[in-house]
Amino acid sequence: MTSNVEWPLFEVFVRPRAGLEHKHVGSVHAADARMAIEHARDVYTRRQEGVSIWVVPSAQIVASDPEEADALFDPAQDKVYRHPTFYAIPDEVKNL
Amino acid sequence: MYTQGLDSLGKDCLGDSAAESAALEARFQAKIDAEEKIEPKDWMPEAYRRTLIRQISQHAHSEVIGMLPEGNWITRAPTLRRKAVLIAKVQDEGGHGMYLYSAAETLGISRDQMMQQLLSGAAKYSSIFNYPTLTWADVGAIGWLVDGAAIMNQIPLCRCSYGPYARAMVRICREESFHQRQGFEIMLTLARGTPEQKRMAQDALDRWWWPALMMFGPPDAQSKHTAQSMRWKIKRFTNDELRQKFVDVTVPQAEYLGLKIPDPELRWDEETQHYRFGPIDWGEFERVLAGHGPCNRERLEARRRAWEEGAWVREAAIAHAGKRGQRGVQAA
């Protein structure tokens, strides 16, 4: 079989319509970014699922480590007072 | 479309966890029991990873090989409308393959590795695509029965414990419904047509019915890894349960078409509220899966040819991208 270099992997993000964020939908292989956008269009928007596409080389994504999730997110764990339901307000008081 | 209880074909699916810490394993199972999803970078038992790589890649191969029997009729579709629909359907199947390869890659196997496994014959794909499409009615029968069976198989996979696979399946299931309906519409048109057209529809049903039932995989009694896959929530129903559901919904559809299901033992069972059906020829299933179906060789040859004849395009595109990248660096 012919030797060849695998096309790099790109992560694909699609904005479903104006007013919404781009959302991760999957990945495609392509020789370059331009081709990645065209492949992403064919693979992920055959039914008008998007009005805008971002592609990012997968190797460029830096992610947090799930093993360290507890430590990473620990600062938020004991701060229930950040939520409105923490405060007891009598029922009679309206519009609060 | 198309898993086939193929997850149950490998020998190495189970138990190498001796080295893994029991605590990790217990935490993993607890997450699954709580219906939490497993995501790519989460810890998972090696056997879970291998089972998923095998199942997802075989599912992807089935989508890609599945383009061939229907692609055979694109140039001969009877009207422009049918042709546009068939192209869209076949293109969807290619897309399904891409979603699934993408999901499998999150488990640490590369696209090229999977492609090599397919081309070398090491990886399986659904046995149904090793049958030929002899007439236009076969395109109808495939959409109605093969995509119908695929939908039955795939809906529970939308709740699979592995996040990327589940998300790919949600996308796929959304697209499958049109596949089945366009197939049924072809069958309906033929069934209401001339006597010769009706005969074509019946002939297609006769040839596709049993292979469609085989798509659900071997009977539960012989399906060795079903229990483990169900514990891991990769699988939600057994092969026989899904097969029964398929028969129950499909028989009335055949009656509506005025076609006869080729099974003399088929009958409604008042007591169980299910259709009872005759024995499946598992010998045929094994033969086709082992490579001796009517079209196995042709299918793999078509894929190998596409891979080899496309090599210069892949190489030229990457060389071009490399050169352009360098020019960009020099200009900066």
Ligand SMILES: [Fe+2]
């Ligand atoms: Fe499909």
Ligand SMILES: [Fe+2]
């Ligand atoms: Fe389909």
